[in-house]
Amino acid sequence: MTSLPPQEFTSVARAEAPLDENRGFACHVLIIGGGASGTLMALHLLNASPNMRVTVIEKSALLGCGIAYSTTDPGHLLNTRVHNMSAYPDRPEHFRDWLRQSGMAPGATDESFVGRQIYGRYLNDLIARERDLPEVSRLRCVKDECLRLEETPKAVIAHLGDGTCIRGDRAILATGHAVPVQSHAVLTSGWDFTPPADPGQPVVIIGTGLSMIDHLITLLRNGHRGTITCVSRRGLLPQVHTETKPMAISRGHVPLGAPVSAILHWMRGLAADAERQGGTWRDAVDGIRAHVSAIWRAWPEAERRRFLRHAASFWEVHRHRVPPDSARWLQEARDRGQLRILRGRFEEATMGEDGLIAVRIRTAGGERVLPAGRAVDCRGIRRDPAKDSAPVIQDLLARGQSRLDPLKLGIDTNEWAQVLLADGRPSRRLFAIGPCARGAAWEITAIPDIRVQCAELARHLHAIEAQEPVGVSRG
Incomplete structure (x- = not known):
């Protein structure tokens, strides 16, 4: 498998109709961000009603890719099987059929990782x-960055980086992950x-997740020969996908509102039940x-904090698993002694006089x-959304037009x-x-959840x- 050439993708840039042209549609929705979340949102809006008009505002040249799917390394695989990656939850075969018909993966099955x-x-x-x-398209794509959203009684106005504005009835923020500002210059x-200039030098990776x-x-696909040391507080690695048959669990059997300890006990019981039935904990x-x-929403803030502090890391390595091929790279590197995993807390990284970076960690020893x-x-x-989020979100926070959730995970x-x-108070026009x-x-970070x-x-x-007069915001 080779990388897809850039020209294979459709660019955001194109000749656009005047930004204030309404074309008579009942509702005009602005989507801020054209990565996976924004693209899925646009598709579902267009599918929901023939009277919807959608404008996607995306600063990069490509739609649908975002951070995760703009990789150029074909070794970076989806961590979810094909049958769970359709853009439409009620059409699970859609992605598989596209893979076959497009020729991107003619032999793909529902169980493939592409x-x-x-x-x-x-x-x-x-x-x-x-x-x-x-015919007249209901979708418009604008290559620019939204810096500010202004909500009025009759509309929401997006102020773009080039000084122009776009008026809509609703606006949906779909800016994706907050990309952290690099506070350490040497990291x-x-x-x-980008591969290291010297493939023989040691590499330290802070974090042991996906x-x-x-x-x-x-690194390994590019022929790196040096040692690779990975450090995290718990030293946990993502678990590996195997065959699974998800347990059928009705909402009535979920102990909503129970404390974290009780929820974990319930989960362990389900895992034990799955194993007794010939399956694995993955089924649970x-x-x-x-x-x-639903479990998360039923918890008070104190229980959510307790989960993040004590259980989130363990949940994530079991919930967000890696394909067997990805796990094989890791295991083979460990077996030959090139890769080691350490438990420790990152303290700082400084440039040494010998030209190497000194990464200081604190371990149990x-x-x-x-x-x-x-x-x-x-x-x-899990970074600081107040400083790492898109400019439009930072502006909303600064003006009191949004706030961070109590745990500061996002808006x-x-x-x-x-x-x-x-x-x-909930905004009437901002989502x-x-x-x-x-x-x-x-x-709400993986495609199966975002699409729903x-x-x-x-x-x-x-x-x-459907309940409001057509053109209510055309003022």
Whole structure:
């Protein structure tokens, strides 16, 4: 498998109609962000009603890719099987059929794990088809960055980086993960996969999750010969996918509102039941998945904090598993002594006089200094959304037009994805989906969860518009 050439993708840039042209549609929705979340949201809005018009505002040149699916390394695989990656939850065969018909993976089955860059191509293709319809398209794509959203009694106005404005009836924030500002000058960003100049030098990776797996695979595929040391507080590694048959768990059997300790006890009991029936703990975890958001919402803030502090890391390595091929790279590197995993807390990284980076960590045995030709920050996505989020979100926070959730995982929303103002009131016209609003549902970072959220919000907005006069915001 080779990387897809850039020209294979459809660019955001194109000749656009005047930004204030309404074309007579009942509702005009602005989507801020054209990565996976924004693309899925656009597709579901267009599918929900023929009277919806959608404008996607995306600063990069490609739609549908975002951070995760813009990788150029074919060794970076989806961590979810093909049958769970359709853009449409009610059409599980859609992605598989596209893989076969497009020629991207003619032999793909429901159980396959395909390259992430291919999934980016899938989303890009779906949105391009909607945009390039021969009749009047209901989708417009604007290549720019939204810096500010202004909500008025009759509309919401997006202020773009080039000084222009776009007016809509609703706006949906779909800016994805907050990309952390690199506070350590000598650390390489977890999203930078440029191979080291010297393949023989040692590499230190801070973090042992999915991002670490990506970096490890890229290093090894590029012929890296030096040692690779990965450090995290618990030293936990993502578990490996095997055959699974998710347990059927009804909502009535979920102990909603029970404390974290009781929920974990219940989960262990389900895992034991699965094993007694000839399966594995994976059957229980995958069966619980549909109820995670309900469990999270039922917890008070104190229990949510307790889960994040004591159990989240363990849950994530079991919930977000890696394909067997990805696990094989890791295991083979460990077997030959090239890769080692350490438990320790990252303290600092400084450039030494010998030209190597000194990575200082604290372990149970005391302080250690690890020499590295490159040190990569793969500490995951739980960062500071107040400073790492997109400019439009930072502006909303600064003006009190949004607030962070109590745990500071992202902007605060209610169950209908409405953005909550600083005083807790829901905005009438601003919504947020996906990772940028993680605090409301917790499990909203993977495609199977995001697509469901998008479908539900699209239906909700369609129902709202059906109850309001057509053109209510045309003032």
